[in-house]
Amino acid sequence: MLVVSNLHCYYGRIHALKGISLHVKSGEIVVLIGGNGAGKSTALKAISGIVQAASGTVTFNNNDITHVSPDKIVMAGISHVPEGRRIFPRLTVEDNLLLGAFTRRDSSEIKKDMGKMKELFPVLANRSKQYAGTLSGGEQQMLAIARGLMSRPSLLLLDEPTMGLAPVIAQDIYRQVIYLNKEQGLAILIVEQNARIALGLAERGYIIETGRIMLEGNCRELKQSNEIKRAYLGKDYREVWE
Amino acid sequence: MTAYILHVCIIMVLFSMLSLSLNIAVGMTGLVSLGHAAFFGIGAYASGLMMLCGLPFEVSLVLSGIVTSVFGIILAVPSLRVKDDYLAIVTLGFGIIAVIILMNMDITGGPDGLTGIPPASVFGVALTSKPVYFAFCSSILAIMVLTTSRLKASKVGRAWAAIRDNDTVAMFMGINIYYYKVLCIVISSFWAGIAGSLYAHYTGYINPMTFGMQTSIMILAMVVLGGIGSIPGSIIGASVLVLLPELLRGFEAHQGIFYGALLVTMMVLRPQGIMGKMKVTDIFARGS
């Protein structure tokens, strides 16, 4: 459903993406793994239209969305949950969710979806009138994901959803992510630094380094690859993991 | 004709001093002021009054710089509690208040201003002729450029740059940011005061309106136009903005249209200024 081909992007004078190509099929979880400054976030931003591509194309359901404005991309069904959560701190939880549904006009359906989000993330239900800035990090992340779902996307882009969270909470969040994928058939593209978590989660993965895709494949194969073990999982990977 | 050209040149030099002195605050330390003309005015009035009381020019020139610095400290102490655009607004407020005070005091002649300020003379040599005065002002500007560039490259300059880029980090580095900010205002207002004194003795007549918000904004515009933080930029910015109205003489009342349009266009097309190397975004990253 999403096909990115030979995408180049610049951040000021920095050549952040040097021709990356990747795709996400419907109903699939795909991870994008890489270190700091590898270009993972830029890739997501280029897909959601926040960063302009210099060359290359992004197509979604066979429509070219390379130079389409971000609001049109949201309407097309891609929702981007940004790095660092970026919830609106001085708006209530409820207002944050409503903003997620900004592009929709079906107010009765929106109300129904609000209810669903509160079921999916019960902590949000208790705090719906609270300022989002008063939530804990994990709750904010849940809010950010729920907010992203409010536009009823068919593809969700998650940028480091567990960064800075306690392992227990990270597990919680990934449990919901897998649920969304398995039960609702939502396609998800996740950016992660933590290769161990990421490879355990997804079907396929891409390894990105300094703006280029270095490796791609099925997660099981990637886990076996010596290069991955050395670079991302640590030398004593086998002992720790098994 | 030559007299007219020289007149424009002298004004250019004086405004170069003002824009350079403001650049010390804005460009080197990141302290934005919208009330710089008030320092110019304080210098002018101080010097004018001292000479009317019979002090010689050499003394009143230096004293007016010092008096202005003292005012600078008085204003800096409360103002430096705020930063960034809030500082700009506080200085704007002070600038307007200064003019209103000048307008309403008897000693300053109220709205009529001071008249009959004696012309400058150094050690008995009168500086009445325009070429001589131009040379005199230019040499003071040269001293100012020299000391400022020395200062910029010194430890003080580095401390200022650190404060400009991130004052919290500067504090962690052990820089007494308060001290360096006040020092910056002292130096900046000293030079503005000197420029004021030179102006007062050049025209022989001063009134409060010269030192109002319009002038403050014009000086800031010079700094930004020339390039924030750039010493040659300040002089070029001042020259352009002094020359422009002169060149637009024929249009008289409507020069504001061109002047305003130029500022907007300049900011849109080249926000770093004529001589600026850094983008202003790099100089002041927002929020950090």
Added chain:
Amino acid sequence: MYTLVALGYTMVYGILGIINFAQGEIYMYGAYGAVISLSLTGDLALSVLLGIGLSCVVGVLLERVAFKPLRGLNPLISLISAIGASIFLSSSARFIFGPDERPFPVHFESHIYNFLGIDVSMLQIIIMGVSLILMILLYIIVNHTKNGRAMKAVAMDADAAMLMGIDVDKTYMFTFLIGSALSGVAGILMAVYYNTTYPTMGTLPGLKAFSAAVLGGIGSIPGAVVGGLTLGVAENLGAAYISSGFKDAFAFLALVLVLVIRPKGIMGAKR
């Protein structure tokens, strides 16, 4: 009296984070628009609408030309651009409308009422009433509509707002539109009240309105109201008890004091 223009400032600053120095000029154009169309058509309601319309057009053009390209840069750059725009607009007004004062073509007969020993004219009541209605309207727009929510979201985090599918450009424009309309109304009211319009009529009220906005806590709507009222009262008390020559100084003295002592303003929550 300053409250309406202060609201315009607060909107634009709160959302865009820029000080629109040209707000006072937008106010002036509103007044001129109404005065000129009134002298041409004689229809008061139409002229008021045209005046507000002119304010909006000027405001939106201003945003497109002078602010939009500078978004994301240092506020200082926008400030200079705004100052340039302000000079440009008042000089072009002098060019278009001429430098002389123009009286408001329709004279309002004003009854004087006496409330608890204070004389209040009908005109003053109308001005206060209109201001009050507009404030309530604005409060509702910002806090209880979708566009209002979008405005707040853009103010907090423009990138994240973009990810929500909010058209940030449109939101900025909408903000400017409302801010300009408010200033336009204020300009017309003042033109009626003082029975005059002139090219620089916007400058001092603009600055004072800005002080009022800061005084009340910039970005806060109730703050702008409180700030406007406080400023008006402080100014008149200062003028009455100390010296009328210093009247204008009080506005700015209040501004400086508030910023230094309580930078958030009276009602401010931000910063």
